Amino acid sequence: MAKAKGTPIRAFAIFLLAAAIGVLGGLLGSGFQLGLNWIQATLTSQQVEPDGDLEALSTAVKRLAPWHTVLVPTLGGLGAGLLLLLLGRRKPPFGITDIIGLVQLRSGIIRIRDSIVQILSSACTIGTGGSIGREGANSHIAGTVASALGSVFHVGSRARAVLLGCGVAAGMATSYNAPIAGAIFVMEAVLGNFAMDVFAPIVVSSVLATLVRRELLGGQAVYEGVLPGSMDLQPELVLTALALGVFCGIGGILFRHVLKFGRQAFAATRLPKPLQLALGGMIVGVIGIWLPETWGNGIEVINSIASGNSALTLIASLFLWKVVATAATVGSGGLGGIFTPNLVIGAAFGSFFAAGIEALRGTPLAAGQVAFAFAGMAGLTAATMHAPVTAVVLVFELTRHYELTPTVMLCSIVASIVANMLDQDSYYTEALRQKGQTMPHGLEELAIRTTYVRDVMRRDVVTIRDAARFDEVMKLLASHRGDTLYVVDGQNQLTGRIQLQDVKNFLNDPSLCAAVIAADLTRPVVAVHADDSLATALPRFDDPELAELAVVTTGPGSQTQRLLGRLRHQDVIAGISSEVLGQQQRRARFQDADGRKSGLIELPAGWELADLDVPDAWIGHAIDVLPGGDLRELVPLLVVRRTADGASERLAATQDLVLQDGDDVLVLGRIEAIARLRAESGAISE
Secondary structure, X not given: OOXXXXXXXXXXXXXXXXXXXXXXXXXXXXXXXXXXXXXXHHHHOOOEOOOOOEOOXXXXXXXXXXXXXXXXXXXXXXXXXXXXXXXXXXXXXXXHHHHHHHHHHOOOOOOHHHHHHHHHHHHHHHHOOOXXXXXXXXXXXXXXXXXXXXXXXXXXXXXXXXXXXXXXXXXXXXXXXXXXXXXXXXXXXXXXXXXXXXXXHHHHXXXXXXXXXXXXXXXOOOOOOOOXXXXXXXXXXXXXXXXXXXXXXXXXXXXXXXXXXXXXXXXHHOOOHHHHHHHHHHHHHHHHHHOHHHOOOOHHHHHHHHOOOOOHHHHHHHHXXXXXXXXXXXXXXXXXXXXXXXXXXXXXXXXXXXXXXXXXHOOOOOHHHHHHHHHHHHHHHHHHHOOHHHHXXXXXXXXXOHHHHHHHHHHHHHHHHHHHHHOOOOHHHHHHHHOOOOOOOHHHHHHHHHOEHHHHOEOOOOEEEOOOEHHHHXXXXXXOOOOEEEEEOOOOOEEEEEEHHHOHHHOOXXXXXXXXXXXXXXXXXXXXXXXXXXXXXXXXXXXXXOOEEEEEOOOOOOOOOOEEEEEEHHHHHHHHHHHHHOOOOOEEOOEOOOOOEXXXXXXXXXXXXXXXXXXXXXXXXXXXXOOHHHHOOEEEEEEEEEOOOOOEEEEEOOOOOEOOOOOEEEEEEXXXXXXXXXXXXXXXXX
C-alpha cells in the first residue's frame, strides 16, 4: 500500500506545542535571568559598565565588608529554605535530573504551584551567590510549561515525554544562548533517541527559545570576545588533550563523589531545611571573603581564566574551593543546576594542566592555554554528565571558534570513556538511582520498561460460567475467533481458562461429555496486572503453548481476580516496535467466509479496528441514522449477531441494517473516538 504523503494533523500539533514551549520558555527563562541580575545588583551594589552590562559579580563582592559577604548568601539560603517549607513533606520534581526521570519513566507531572515555590527558592539561592547554575531552574520553568500543555491537550505518554524534552532544550538554550547544544543534550542525555519525529520538535523549541532570549538578553556568544581572532594549535598540543581527557574522566567521578558527600554531610546534621540552606550559604560566604570568584555560577571567572589574566595560584585555589562551594550549595539543598559550576571547575583544571605542559616544555603555550581551558570545560562536563557530544557542541557555541574543535573532541571522548569505565552512572542517573529509580539503557529497554500492559492489551475476552455444560463450552469455542475461554464463578471472579486442546480428550466419549462442566476443563491462568510493564509481562510467555495472558485487576498472586482483558505475545512485540520505531502503525488481516486470509493491511495513522458491543444509543437504529456525532470519526464495517440457536452470523454494515441488542459491531475509527465510545457504553471489547 502506498504511504500517505504529508504530515498528520496530530504530528503537526506536536510542533505547535513545541513552538509554544520554546517561546514561553525563552520569555520566562530570560525574565528569570533579569530577576537574578536585579537581586545581585541590589544586594552587592554592582555597578553598570559603559557598555550597559553589570560588572563582574566577583568584582562587586570584593568591595563588600567581610560580614556583608557572609550575610548575603546566608540570608539567601535561609529564605530559600523557608520557601521550601510551603511544600511540606512533599518532594516534587525539580530541574533536569527529575525531568529526566519523568521522561524516561513516563510518570508524574509538574504542578504549577509547586514549581513557582521551587523557582522562587532557586532564585534566592542563585541570586545571593550560591555556587549553582541557572540552567536547572530555566529547564524546570520550560518543563512546567510543557507539563501544563500536555495536561491541557491530553497528549499520550510518548508525546508528553517529547514535550518535556522540549522544555529541557528550551531551558538550556536560554541559559547559554546555545540552541544546538540544548537540542543535542536532550537527545543524548534525556531522551536517548535521535529519531526524526523526536528530534524535530526538540529543535523547534530550542531555536525559538534562543531567538526570544537573544531579543531580550542579547545575541553574543558567552565567551566570544575572550579568544583571539584565530588560533593555530600544533599537532602535539592537540594530541596532549588525550592526557587531559584521562584526568578529566577521573576528575568527573571525584566531583560527583564530593557532591554526594556534601549531601550526606548536611543530612547528618539533621537540621531543618532552612537552617541547612543557611549553613550552606554561610560556607559560600566565608569562602568568598578571600576568594569571591567562587560566588555565583562563575561565567565571568571563565572569561578571566581563558584570557590568561588569572594567576596560577588563583586558578589552583579556584579549582579547590569552587568544588567546596558547589558541594555546600548543592549538599544543603539549593535548587539549581551543576552545569555551569562544572564548566568553571573544568576551565580551572584545564588551565592548570596547561601550566604543567608549559613547565615541561619550558616555553609558553600562548593560544594553547586558552584551548586547554575550554577543553577542560568540555572534558569535565562529558565525564560528569556522560554527554560528550553535548560538551563539544556547547563549547563551540559558547566560543564560536571552530579551531578548538579537535582538542575539545579528543578530550571529551576520552573523558567520557574513562568515566564510563570507572562508573556507568552519570550525575543524573546516579541521583535517580539514589531515589530508587532504575533507569533503562537504550531504546529497546526504555520501550519495554515504559510501555505498560494497559497500553497494548485487548478487551475482547470471552467468559463462561464454571457450571456451564460441555456443549456450551464447545459452542463458544466454535464461534470464538480465539482458542481461549476464561472461566468465572458466580461472583464473576476469574477462576481459570479453557483452551482448545483441553477438550480434545472428551470429544470421542459422549458419556463423558454429558457429565463434564466447564470447571472440569479449567486450568490455572497466567495473569498480569494492567499496570505492569511489558518487561514484567514478557517473561511469562516462556511456555511455548501459552498464546495469551489474562489481564486482571489484582496482582497475579491474589485469590480473587476480576478479568479486564487479555494480552497476546504479538501485542507485546507490536507495542515495543511502535515505541522503538516511533511509529504508531496498526495493521489488520482480513479473512473471507472460505477462510482465505488477506495480507497485512496498514491502517491510517491514529486509526484502529475495534469490535464493540452495540451502545444503548444505537439499538433500534439503522446504520444510516445513527447519531451523527458518533459517526464523525467512526465507520461501521461488520455486525456480528447471535441467532436463536446460539450461533452467530456476520452481516455487512449496510445503510439499512437495523442494530439490535446483543449485536457486536466492527468499526474502523480514530483511537480517541473508540475509547470515548467504550467509556460511554461501558462495553468490554477490543
